[in-house]
Amino acid sequence: MNNxxxxxxxxxxxxxxxxxxxxxxxxxxxxxxxxxxGKSSAINTLTNNSKLARTSKTPGRTQLINxxxxxxxxxxxxxxxxxxxxxxxxxxxxWERNLTEYLHDRQCLKGMVLMMDCRHPMQELDVMMLxxxxxxxxxxxxxxxxxxxxxxxxxxxxxLAVRKHLKDAEVDDLVTxxxxxxxxxxxxETLMQVLNGWLAVDIEASDNEEMEPQKK
Ligand code: GDP
Numbered sequence: 001m002n003n004x005x006x007x008x009x010x011x012x013x014x015x016x017x018x019x020x021x022x023x024x025x026x027x028x029x030x031x032x033x034x035x036x037x038g039k040s041s042a043i044n045t046l047t048n049n050s051k052l053a054r055t056s057k058t059p060g061r062t063q064l065i066n067x068x069x070x071x072x073x074x075x076x077x078x079x080x081x082x083x084x085x086x087x088x089x090x091x092x093x094x095w096e097r098n099l100t101e102y103l104h105d106r107q108c109l110k111g112m113v114l115m116m117d118c119r120h121p122m123q124e125l126d127v128m129m130l131x132x133x134x135x136x137x138x139x140x141x142x143x144x145x146x147x148x149x150x151x152x153x154x155x156x157x158x159x160l161a162v163r164k165h166l167k168d169a170e171v172d173d174l175v176t177x178x179x180x181x182x183x184x185x186x187x188x189e190t191l192m193q194v195l196n197g198w199l200a201v202d203i204e205a206s207d208n209e210e211m212e213p214q215k216k
Pocket of ligand 1: 033034035036037038039040041042081145146147148149180181182183184
């Protein structure tokens with residue numbers, strides 16, 4: 001499996017809907033979470049680049065799908081944070097439509113990293129997001145963020161409870177979870193391994209496709 005250098009990620013563009021996204025080829029991984037769950041910090045930690053996180057927080061870009069390129073065929077995608085109390089209903093519905101469309105139609109989407117504050121995971125909107133991804137048959141990797149805020153025991157219990165929830169819901173083949181702390185740089189390697197798998201498998205697959213033209 002090829003290791004990817006996440007430090008080389010750079011911002012390319014922001015799209016209001018799937019129609020304005022880059023060409024649907026190669027492999028990409030989306031990052032989602034409630035606002036304040038630690039999504040920007042996680043992307044920042046992964047790529048070791050605080051500028052990327054700032055890019056997505058630029059006013060006017062918070063409701064957009066922000067694209068970061070790792071290579072021509074590999075992208076990280078920062079989805080708009082959800083859970084703002086003050087967002088008008090119309091905007092929420094618009095966001096929901098764009099998001100479900102992106103999850104369903106985007107062929108190159110290989111998985112979603114879903115961030116939840118480890119002190120209160122699996123809130124209503126998180127479960128909704130998770131279910132949309134599952135319905136779209138996208139693998140999800142849950143980051144239980146800010147794990148430094150809990151002592152080791154409670155952090156571990158939270159992880160086990162989330163995993164049990166996934167097993168009980170019979171989605172543990174599609175959904176995995178880990179603890180993560182941007183502050184302590186905890187869990188970065190594990191996250192990278194998941195991403196390497198999602199982003200690299202497809203590169204091999206597309207190489208094969210090139211070698212073996214489709215039979216009609
Ligand atoms: P976003 O809205 O999901 O992009 O969240 P941010 O990355 O901006 O983080 C929200 C708040 O949580 C900020 O005040 C961060 O400093 C804080 N935060 C993010 N990650 C961590 C972490 O790993 N540990 C701690 N203690 N705080 C964090």
